Amino acid sequence: MRSIEIDYKKLKIYEEDATGKFAYPLILTLPHSGNIFPEEFFALTNLSKEELRSNEDLFMDELLAPLKEKNIAMLKMNIARAFIDVNRDKIELDEKMYFDYPADKIIFENSRCRSGYGLIHRVNAASKPIYNEPISYAEVQSRIKNVYEVYHKRLNTLISKYVQKFGFCIVLDCHSMPSKICSIMNDNKKIDICLGDLFSQSCPVQISDVLQKTFSSKGYEVLKNVPYSGAYITFNYCQPRKKIYTLQLEINRSLYADEKNLTKNLSFQKIQTDLCSGILEFAKSLLS
Numbered sequence: 001m002r003s004i005e006i007d008y009k010k011l012k013i014y015e016e017d018a019t020g021k022f023a024y025p026l027i028l029t030l031p032h033s034g035n036i037f038p039e040e041f042f043a044l045t046n047l048s049k050e051e052l053r054s055n056e057d058l059f060m061d062e063l064l065a066p067l068k069e070k071n072i073a074m075l076k077m078n079i080a081r082a083f084i085d086v087n088r089d090k091i092e093l094d095e096k097m098y099f100d101y102p103a104d105k106i107i108f109e110n111s112r113c114r115s116g117y118g119l120i121h122r123v124n125a126a127s128k129p130i131y132n133e134p135i136s137y138a139e140v141q142s143r144i145k146n147v148y149e150v151y152h153k154r155l156n157t158l159i160s161k162y163v164q165k166f167g168f169c170i171v172l173d174c175h176s177m178p179s180k181i182c183s184i185m186n187d188n189k190k191i192d193i194c195l196g197d198l199f200s201q202s203c204p205v206q207i208s209d210v211l212q213k214t215f216s217s218k219g220y221e222v223l224k225n226v227p228y229s230g231a232y233i234t235f236n237y238c239q240p241r242k243k244i245y246t247l248q249l250e251i252n253r254s255l256y257a258d259e260k261n262l263t264k265n266l267s268f269q270k271i272q273t274d275l276c277s278g279i280l281e282f283a284k285s286l287l288s
């Protein structure tokens with residue numbers, strides 16, 4: 001059993017671009033694109049950085065980078081998902097991972113925890129255990145305070161400012177999905193892009209339809225809520241009565257990357273162009 005002490009002052013938790021431009025009522029969030037690990041973290045694992053990075057949304061930040069020049073607001077988490085997953089509720093914890101889990105603490109365990117992908121991931125994408133032994137619950141609370149809450153505090157602030165400016169706001173939560181998930185979910189039909197709107201609960205259908213039709217017109221197979229309907233950010237931030245809407249975007253990783261070797265493929269530039277032009281068209285439609 002081992003605990004670590006991390007110097008969070010050395011870490012830049014997030015990056016934001018064009019958030020002060022207020023060109024469109026749209027904020028892109030990238031919670032799983034970070035690949036920075038605190039140096040102290042590696043004392044807890046035998047996995048290499050490459051093995052740990054298999055949990056991240058590979059190259060999503062680079063795919064969307066051209067949108068910065070189009071004044072579309074973007075908030076990207078810099079810290080790796082395998083260290084802490086900011087697209088989870090902070091109570092999604094697997095008590096069996098901790099040697100000092102409080103006896104009187106309420107246990108909240110859902111399917112993500114059971115599969116190893118709760119707030120603190122137990123395994124990497126290849127199902128290899130991340131930690132050598134039980135870790136400290138107290139240290140994880142420090143991760144929550146210094147990383148998780150910092151990111152969400154900034155996102156809350158940005159949403160409030162955009163609602164004040166435009167009267168409404170769309171949070172587009174951007175992810176990539178492993179191709180094996182697409183194959184498992186639908187054997188007869190390819191899935192290029194998934195739009196999750198919690199089955200029309202987080203975003204008006206007429207808004208999500210625009211993005212679906214935009215990508216479909218570019219030749220992509222776009223499904224709603226299959227295989228993902230939305231995770232924590234989609235659920236937690238949607239407040240339709242306050243005109244705050246959320247939509248989760250997932251793109252099939254095999255379209256633009258070699259998933260095993262963590263490298264871009266020859267289609268990367270085309271996918272980048274199509275993805276960015278589609279989101280820009282969507283952003284412009286929000287003002288019409």
